[in-house]
Amino acid sequence: MxxxxxxxxxxxxxxxxxxxxxxxxxxxxxxxxxxxxxxxKIYERFRGEPRMAVDENGKTKCIACNLCAMNCPVGCITVEAERDPETKKRVLTRYVFDMQRCLFCGFCEEICPVNCIQLTTDYEMSQYDRKDFVLELNELEKGMEKIKYKK
Amino acid sequence: MAEEKNKNDSLEKGKAPRKPPKKEEVNLYEEIKDFDTFTKVKEKFADIVLDGKRIREQHIFYIKNENILDFFKYLRDEEKYDMLADLTAIDYPDREKRFAILYNIYSFKKLERLLVRMDIADGEEVETVSEIWPSANWPEREVYDMFGIKFKNHPDLRRILLPEDWKTHPLRKDFDVKNRDQDWMERHLGIREDVNSGEVK
Amino acid sequence: MDEVKNINKTNFAEEFVDATEELVLNMGPQHPSTHGVLRVILKLHHEKVVDLDCDIGYLHRGVEKISETLSYKLAAPYMDRLDYISAVSNNLAYIETIEKLAGVEVPKKAQYIRVILTELARISSHLLWLATHALDIGAMTVFLYCFREREEILNIFEMVTGARLTTNAFRIGGLPQDVPEGFEKAVKDFCEILPGRISEYEALLTKNRIWLARTKNVGVISPEDAIAIGLTGPSLRGSGVKWDLRKAHPYESYNEFEFDIPTGENGDTYDRYLVRLEEMRQARRIILQAIDGIPEGDFTAKVPKVLKPPKGEVYHSIEAPKGELGFYVISDGSTKPYRVKIKGPSFYNLQALKKMCLGHYVADVVAIIGTLDIVLGEIDR
Known part of the structure; x- marks a missing residue:
């Protein structure tokens, strides 16, 4: 040995x-x-950049139920709504998503009753300025503005 | 924030708040039956051991803060609880004895876990168990750090997670989660923030 | 004259040794081999460690305090960030504690998938440990090889849960959604390549003379000391204590699977290395048994949307890749926990560093930190 x-x-x-x-x-x-x-390859379930869905008329699907804001562990979603005096329905006035705080846990996507907020498979989310991470509704519908690096 | 808003919304709707159906209170705590250690301990340390309960197949002993070293030595040597798996504290600001210290000990021989709970008042000192189980050294420091409970004869009682010149004890219930030691921050980082808005000055 | 005589009398070398002052060396918190932000204050006599002190808390986020302010469900993503190397295990431990407290019965199918994912997390954690441990000691190649395999596991996580690192994989009562198509194939493919890859690492390390010199008889700890200081997991098993929570107190469906608990003999760094390698093989064995036996049925139990566990307290622990990970949760009957205490294995394992390092060379401190397999996210909470 x-x-x-x-x-x-x-x-x-x-x-x-x-x-x-x-x-x-x-x-x-x-x-x-x-x-x-x-x-x-990015898998279908990947939780990336948030996006708000629109219906066929181009209007937001959001019904301002506030469930996503309540189910956010970090409180990065703010929903502001008003009551329409005619239809007595809640109408969304402002929707703010703070990407700097987001954990990408997917609770908002899971809880949404109308499948409005979705975490898409886009993963390139870099920005030059911190304020560009605070997304308003129109930015959420179109997607974040991507900055292309030029030589 | 969000929850407050929701409350307002439900009030707005003008509906009477729905009353939840009254559930029967489930009492998880059971009396201890056929647990050898408990009968022995109850006999031997009648003045220390106050009570014993069983919750979800887990035994909990309630003890008084007197001669705890003898009690724990007995548990380690005679009952073979040879590892202190965890040590922590709980804050009950409304109670007369404000803190509860929880010892989580484990026996490799019996494959059994035992929780020992001890109520102490604010400012009361506790005898350290780091002589019996060396693993208690850091958790006791952590409890001192987070709750401000002092351990007698501890070899090295300093803050462990927070900086040494930090003033507050954050896991106490009267400490708000948004709170920070503003003086410390001003001294070391040169900033002061508004507690409510979080703005940095 | 007298002075000259005295010099001649005394052994100069000995005098020199005694006159050497102890040197205090600060290692970290930005040292690459401390695996995060651990600061070790070493007191050296020549090259040997005579005393050391760990300074931790650089990563303290107050997870326990935060989870007191959140509902039971919402605190789960925070637990992923304790031991971010094996986020699935952390999530499982927390979710199981809440289920035990609330008395939720999890369907068999969910249990099997949980077992598969946590065992994959164990392999990925051990792979990362081997990679960094070998890198610290100087074996660069192993680092890259291990990351190659870890990538496959992260791909499976991404496929099932939607995230690669902080997976947020489970919900109270089961799983958020059923496993996707192709999951079984991906897991089986990975299990197929794994043994060959482990033997590659073994070919690189197990008999390698540099590896042996750096790990044999380094950081020895006896089983009695290991128990007293609270070591758990592979570090304890390396000392020869055959104890595994999966066997001792089976949770999920671990009592239905066959596997062995590998143990070491000498309690040194080399033995812990062998134990972890064997654990990877055993984890693969469990995965193969589970993947073939996934029962039909629901993937989640019915849980009320607003969970209010009855008043009480519960301690539950699982065998995480690094040791016993336990959660102690007190419920006061409301929607938020009254107190959450996290018993992280790394916190207790790091305490053994002093015991293991004394008398060793400075270079061995790096090896011993590596062998303890600590994650600072869990120590500092």
Whole structure:
């Protein structure tokens, strides 16, 4: 046993074994991605940038029920609504989503009774200014303005 | 904020607030039956052990803050509760004895967990158990840090999570979650914030 | 004259040794090998550690206080951020505690899927541990290989839960939604490649002479000491204590699966390394059993929308990748918990650092911090 150990030590068996693994991976194909050009597959359930859905007339689907704001652990959603005196329905006046605080937990999406707020599969959300992260309703419907880096 | 708004909304609707159907209060606490350790401990430390309860298959002992070292030594040596899994405190500002300290001990031999709860008043000192279970060292520091409960004979009673010159004890119930030690912040960061709006001055 | 004589008399080298003052070395909080923001104040005599003190709390966010102000459901995403390496396990521990408190029975199907996801999280946590531990000691290659496999697990998480790291995977009563199509295949594919990959790491490390020199007899802790200081998880099992909460107090459906608890003998860094590698294989075994046996049925139990558990208190703990992760929750009958206490394994494991480091070289401190597998998010809470 001792002899065997000594021989393997002298012959660098352990190092050769390890190096064989490294050499094997040198001839196998690469697993890395060249990010901005190649993009990995994003699954359907991915919770990314928030978006508010609109109906066929282009009006917001939101019924101002305030459930999303109540179910937000960090309180990043603010819903302001008024009562329409004619129809006696609540009408949305302002909807603010603060992306800086969002945890992307998906509770708002889950609780929404009309599937209005959705967390989409977009994941590139960088901005130059902090105030650009506070999204109003029209920004939420169109999606965040993407800044393209130019050389 | 959001909840307040919702309350207002339901009032706006003009409907009478719906009364929830009255549920029968479920009492989870049961009396201890056939638990060997409890009968032994109750006999041996009759003046310390006040009560024992069982909740969701978990035994809890209630003890008094007297000679607790003998009691815990007995539990460790005779009853083989050899690991202190956790130590924490709970704040009840309305009670006469304001704090409760909870020892969570575990026996590898019996594969059994035991909770020991002890009520203490504000300002009362507790004997440290870090001699019996060395793992109590940091959790006791944490309890001191978060609740301001002092442990007698503790080898190294300093704040552990918060900075050493911090003044408040944040896990007390009278400490609001938005609160911060404003003096500390002014001294070290040079800012002071408005507690209500969160604006930095 | 006398002075000269004295110099000749005394052994100069010995005098020099005694005259050396102890050196205080500050390691961290921005040191790459402290795995976060841990500050270790080392007192050195030459190269050897004679005393050390840990300074923690740089990442303190007050999770316990915050969860007192939130309803039971809403505090769950915060728990993902305790041990962010295995967010699924943290979420499971919290959710299970609330279920135990409220007396919610979880359907079998949800339990099986929970088991699969938490075991995947265990593998991913151990992979990240191996990667960083090996990197600290100097084996760069293993780092990149481990991240290659971890990526596959994160892809599965993304497919099932919608997020890669802070998954928010479970809800009180079960799962938020049923598993998607292709889940079984993805898990099985991963299980297929895993053993080959683990043997690759073993080829790189297990017999490697540098690895052996850096890990054998480093950070030895006896089983008695380990229990006294509160070590749990692989660190405890490395010392030879055969204790696993999945076997001792089975939660979910762990009593239905066959698996072994690997243990070490010497309680040194090398043994803990072997234990964790074996745990990955055992986790794979559990996953394969669970994925073949997912029963039909609901993925969630019926839970009231506004959960009000009865008055009471509950402590529940699970075997997280790093050790015993427990939650102690007190309910006062309202919608918010009265007190939430998090028993993080890393907090107790880090206490053992002093015991394990004394008498070792400075370079070994890095190896020992690595072998304890700490996450500062959980220590500081």
């Amino acid at each position: 001792r002899m065997k150990e000594l021989v393997s030590k002298v012959l660098f068996v352990d190092l050769i074994k390890g190096l064989s693994v490294t050499f094997k991976s040198m001839v196998s194909h690469a697993v890395t991605e060249q990010y901005p050009k190649e993009r990995s």
